[in-house]
Amino acid sequence: MLQQSVGSVQALTEALASVGYLAERRLATAVYLSSTLQRPLLLEGEPGVGKTELAKALSKVLQRPLVRLQCYDGMEQREALYEWNHAAQLMHMRAQQDRATPEQLEHAIYQEKYLLRRPMLQALQTPAPGAVLLIDEVDRADAPFEAFLLEYLGEYQVSIPELGTVRAQIPPVTILTSNRTRDLNDAVKRRCLYHWMDYPDRERELSIVRQSVPQASDALAQQVASFIERLRSAPFANALSRSPGIAESVEWAKALVALNTLQLDPEVVQSTVGILFKQREDLAALEPMLEALLAPTPDA
């Protein structure tokens, strides 16, 4: 399975870049280790820094199908792992009722053909080259669900009482993401490699904007990157409840292009700011800071 992963950190960085994901070296190292050591990778970071995108990019690079499990409050085993097709089981049982012994009946209805595979089981049973499993926003699920994940994360296997243990032939490359609305259990963290994703620096942000919005003029892309970088740093960030992520800056650049903007000015920022901020308090806090945010950089 080693040959399924990419040869070196450098090769992985380049492969990710070729599918449009510009990963910093630290992140590439963590991903490389995770796929080589076959350990799940836990990504934490603010919303919109590219956690989910990484899994998508990785699935393209490794040419493995992406299986996504979106977590939510109250998620249960039957939504994450498997469920029996009860209607089909019931029909089979009715049809065979008078012809089979109870033992035969019981055996017959717990066959794989009555199994509905949910994301985790799908990922485990994906034939070569295996899958990329994205367990998205795991902090949204509750503590019992984390406990349920442990067997999978540690051994890449799950137990189904009626069938026995299902073990992965090829361990899925597993990415967990968390927005840190709560701290995850230490037992989960112990089984994973960990990477904290920061907002990108100005240069990387600029490259991302350029790549995702090629129609934007160079000057505009520069301005967008500078504006966003200032928003995320003190003193401006302290006045805002949330800094915009990469997803937002790309969206914003697209909007600016759609409005045929050549240069940022307070007016155009005001009219498009709804893309960056979705809280009234933040909008109010932004207005007095606009001038300072739009001031040209010393080196420009």
Add this chain to the structure above:
Amino acid sequence: MQLGDARVGKMADNIVGFARTLRRAGFPMDSERISVALESALLIGLEDKQDFRAALEATMVCRQQDREVFDQLFDAYFRNPELTQQLLAQMLPKTTEAAPSPKRRARTQEALAAITANNSRAKVEEDSIDFDAAMTASAQVRLRHADFESLSASEFKLVQRLACEIPLSWPRVPARRTQRSRSGARVDWAHTLRESARLNGELLSLPYLARRTQALPVLILIDVSGSMERYARLMLAFLHQSTRGLARSVYAFGNQLTDLNSAFRHADSDEMLATANQLIQDFAGGTQIGHSLAQLRLTQHRQLIGRRTVVLLITDGLDTGEPSALAQELAWLKRNCRSLLWLNPLLRFEHYAPSAGGASVLKKYADGMLAIHDLAHLEDLAQSLAELVKQ
């Protein structure tokens, strides 16, 4: 991998040593983690220091707040391991100080003090009650209705102890998870089929799935300004015990916001209070509720979990900040929680009306106002909470 065995041995030593250093700095570090780190280091090699650092970080760090410490220790350790010892000593003043003088817990000390007091048979006749023996019924009744502000020091301790024992049945709401039950909205097909397969396909009964219930998460915001000092201590002790097992976050505020979650992780109330004392810089200072809430909004807004949180705002409402700023912050808080309850010790005065600047704003935004000035009212709290939260 160009490294020979000997160098691997040396590198292994260094990495294990580094891991032990991290462990001393409070990183969760077990032998499995170390072995994964070793494996990663072998894979990545030593050619590029940044890659090597990233490899160790991915395997040895598991919390965002540990990253800075990791960076400092990494720099120090792989340049000069001895420097690390000094750095550790600087970083961990508590562990180096605490180790040589194991302090007795407050509860132990009290227990010992009570024994010596008994033995020497204190001659001074106190008009307050004995607190070492079981209380008489009349003393209990008196204390139940005694205002916390009017208690003597020894009575206060006793009341604090009693407050910790008051149970608080926290309001529960239906959760998304289900459990088997006799009635409910959904049939438990998995169980039904398992049963009927055993009974040759007969459906004899239909078990149902009903929603489980879960306790609402709680956010405790407690005023620790001068006018609230006594109530704050008592309420902290009371809530520490009675909200145990709930998803809870605790913050103290005076002039600024203090995160008390680490203190609340202690199981023992005395230890919790001691840690809280150390954490709170502005105990018995002024009150700026609006400013503190703004800090909460900007830095800790994630603590308000999915709008289900019940917020307990414990304050007398004597706010020195700007009422309009307070109103704005309270409006935000109210939008983001399930109920905003104001626990107000000033309700001890019969004709109290929240008319002062801050208090009138609080009255406007709070979903309910509850009295907490004596034990009897604390006991009623559970009932009142349930009624208010249901609305």
